[in-house]
Amino acid sequence: MTYWHEKEFEVRDYECDMADGVNNAIYMNYFEHARHCMLKEAGIDFAELARRKVGLVVKRIEVDFIRSLVSGDQFVIKTSISRISRLRFEFTQEIQKNPEGTIVARAKLVGVPINAAGKPFMEPELEDKVNRLLNKYNSDQTSNDLAHN
């Protein structure tokens, strides 16, 4: 069973484009903010890492857009994480509209930690924190589609 991190959002009018719905790029903002909130819960602070030139880099993203979010919508983003290799992690994310719970979009991402030289690398301290997340929010889903990348 998957236990998800959950983060609540509301659509802001400036996020909607001429077609009246939330612009596709904004979903990436939402997904990122939900992931960063989950990371922060385990003491992983993107801003602090960035200052030390340690990067948490997105290597791949897949998103299925199922419904549109529009002005005024309330929604929750559910996020889980699993390890696909020593230094590659997969995040599974889902947007659910409140209060109905209808699925709006689903995403899968591959993330990799890098050091100041830009090479895949994970400090032991970061690994400890990631392990805490893996224990708490690990998805059991096999992810054949991403594992080979």
Place this chain on the structure above:
Amino acid sequence: MTYWHEKEFEVRDYECDMADGVNNAIYMNYFEHARHCMLKEAGIDFAELARRKVGLVVKRIEVDFIRSLVSGDQFVIKTSISRISRLRFEFTQEIQKNPEGTIVARAKLVGVPINAAGKPFMEPELEDKVNRLLNKYNSDQTSNDLAHN
């Protein structure tokens, strides 16, 4: 052989985040603008369609991030289009850094035209214009990964 639509860009400083590179969500902005420029070349105007509640909807996107774009970078987005079913189109896009030509990111998208009722539908006039694009910028690439969605 694939003939690509090409659109030139330069990174703007406000598009870069604390990690110094262009934020992942901004790539979606770039890809969208490149597609809309290609569509416009065939007389397909997103804004005019939106006013008539005709939508060009992205159903799925996949992006591989290979390198980072940083402040000052010049780059070109190459876009091609192919038909994967009656009302589903696949866009293949690639970001190449200038002047070296190194690949920065690759994307595949599935787009669907919808009518004012939100149903997949394509006006004959729109179909004519899309056919012109398919003739000019059609990728021969088979796209097994997206065709089944």
Place this chain on the structure above:
Amino acid sequence: MTYWHEKEFEVRDYECDMADGVNNAIYMNYFEHARHCMLKEAGIDFAELARRKVGLVVKRIEVDFIRSLVSGDQFVIKTSISRISRLRFEFTQEIQKNPEGTIVARAKLVGVPINAAGKPFMEPELEDKVNRLLNKYNSDQTSNDLAHN
């Protein structure tokens, strides 16, 4: 005395630029969202008006940036409204960092309602709702700097 509308926010990492603080343009997003929330409280829905081509247009904005907001900051935006002429309204806004209450930025805006033809105009129903806001969140501040515009 001024009674303010209050809306709480938190800084999201994608809103910060290479200089590590929230990019100046993002403050406009924050201010807009706070105003739209205040308007919505009185039944004024920007999205619904936009669909009918009724516009709530910003004619002028002045912002003083006093401190920077950075990753992780929690803050509140306080908004009040006053009438400066028949069809011109002034919004006064202030960003206060939580929990200290230090002032981060102050803004003054002039807004004007327009009809579908783009002319300054206010439907009676809209006027009723605006009057409710003026009674609740009216600032007594004289605003010499903006009144003459």
Place this chain on the structure above:
Amino acid sequence: MTYWHEKEFEVRDYECDMADGVNNAIYMNYFEHARHCMLKEAGIDFAELARRKVGLVVKRIEVDFIRSLVSGDQFVIKTSISRISRLRFEFTQEIQKNPEGTIVARAKLVGVPINAAGKPFMEPELEDKVNRLLNKYNSDQTSNDLAHN
């Protein structure tokens, strides 16, 4: 007479909101990019300064919105700079729609250089470069409204 730096732009569809025009916050993006291009012409690179924690901080901005920019519009941003005190500079900016030359918006900003400690300070090397800009793009306009801040 004022000699302006000029930078050309085109509206991108993702920059337009539900009211069909360019969202007000996006004008700040445009103004910033035009200023950074002007600075770069004199060898002042915002990204390189940010890496050394040298900041070019906007303390105040005033914008008058005169017309709307909409999808497809081509425009130019004209920028000039003048010195209002030892460490305070005023930028005057204007958006002109092409090819008509109609004024879309006007902005005035106060900018201040700061050092890594966050204090107003200007390195001699930066001062030399700014002086070059002041000689080339200096506006003679008196700016009573901003000088006292």
